[in-house]
Amino acid sequence: MIYLKLLYGWIRQEIFAIPGRIIALTFFLFLFLGPFITQQPYFLRIIILTCIFGIYAMSWDVLSGFTGQLSLGHALFFGVAAYTVALLDIYLHWSPWLTIPIGGVLSVLSGLFVCLPALRLRGMYLGLVTLTFPIILTGILYIFSDVTGGELGLFGMRSLSSSITLAYYTVAIIFLISAYIMYKVTDAEDKFLRIGIILHAIREDEIAARSSGIRTNRYKFIAFAVSGFFAGVAGGLYTHFMRVTGPSTLELFFSFQVILWVIFGSTATIYGPVVGVFILYPVTEIISIFAWGEPIRQIIFALILILALFFMPEGISVWILDKLEVKCPRCKLINNFIRKKCRACRAELK
């Protein structure tokens, strides 16, 4: 009984007192109860794809948001894994549990290849160089079109699992695990894993980080590897779930789309990309249900984005949290916006 009371107290202080965590809790509940709310395959499908793209968006954020290594060609990692998984499945008939990690590892290797020029470049240069790799790979795919299916791509892979509910939980759990790992890797306040704070240092001032004796190249490579691996996992899941892969996974637009999601959500936060994807992707998908919506969904997507950048250039999640949360000036505790005084030390808020 006393433990229950303690638990209740902990939940009240740590979760219900902070608006951001209430939102996160609702989100988790929603994610886990998804199949109980609706059994319609169409909606479950949208949420599964949203989770997959959520992993992809977070991986972009690790590389470009946290480490500041602008990647305009993130579809490379997604596409490499998608094609690897598809080829392994079609020609060798390996199980998805084997092919998806292998796809991730191959994405890391392609990240190593991108690193060759990328470690020497910065800022816009780096972005423009990373932009080119998916295009080069697309050219190579077209040449070997008897193996890779050319413009049509590959299809007929095994599906992720027998029922859509099972696929839903598989993807949702992989999504949460990836989010946790990426959160830990990029967490600047983590005492054991020092990577997070170093990645922040590299973004803020690479020369200063170097002068402090940090081998920045090594950490940049780690960022490329982590980011590439998770983008690859997303690509593998996507291939097995959709049971089709094609050159569209390497398209320029697909690289740009992830940037749009993350910037809309907020960069350099792991929850930002999740918020961005979970708002933008379902909205554009649901619009396309309607007959009038299908041709204009990209227009609406672009308009939402332009308006969002106008009113919240920092991204929607930072904007909302700024409105909902107030940090106590004395004890640095986070309070909700209704309170006049801090909930712990009674200091006046503002």
Added chain:
Amino acid sequence: MISDILVNGLIAGGMYAMLAVGFALIFSVAGIVNIAHTGFYMIAAFLIFIATKYLHQSLLLASLSGVLFTIILGIICFKVLFDRVKEHVNTVMIMSIALVILFQEVLLLIFGGSFQGMDPFFAGFVEILGTRATIQHLSALLVIGLVIIGLWLWLYKTRIGSAIRAVSQDTETANLMGINVSHISLLVMAVSVGLAGIAGAVMGPIYMISPVMWLQPIVIVLASVVLGGLGSIGGAVIGAFILGYVETLAVFLIPGGSFLGGAVSLCIMILVLLIRPEGLFGIFFEEERL
């Protein structure tokens, strides 16, 4: 064969040069990575298409008004969209991506995804070095050459040109010296979009026009700007011609090369960057080098 490559490479390089110069100008002066740059090229081509096909205007009038409207659209976009968020470099880039998606989708909605042809300015062809070159191609080259020379004279021989170069070298110092940076940015945006518009006007009749015609040139433009060195306008022109020739060579010499045209030129760009990370004509300050 050789003369085919020479002539076609010159034309492709000329088009890329025209687009790359505009891109490099607005990047070096205002720091805007304008992914929508080739979107304006597409808009100009479509405006001319509308004016000639549906409004039955003469091609010359259509081209002039098309370029003019593109410039006005560019200025509106700059004032309304880019100017307000210019503190965040990445936000500006995202804004331009959103803008070009908007252009593409609106055009798709109106015209559909099919390729459309435009009437050429001039019919007929002449033989040069045993290669048939249409007069349209040659006049396009002439226009591009004149515009690039005119731009060079404007940038290097006039007062306003030196103001623009000053802003591109050091915005803050230029501002302290009494140059109105926001006016210069607006002017450069207009010129840059105007160059894209002229490229659309001369190239529209040569290539087919479609709502996705912005995608292929922007990649080569980005590559040639990086190859020449970001911010170097002469470098952008030379980079564009190099990539134009490389692409043409790939298309002519490698089997299945039409798929690989872009890929080969991007490989060349990466090779150059491995040896010279600052690009061919870029400047790196010693203390910034890693």
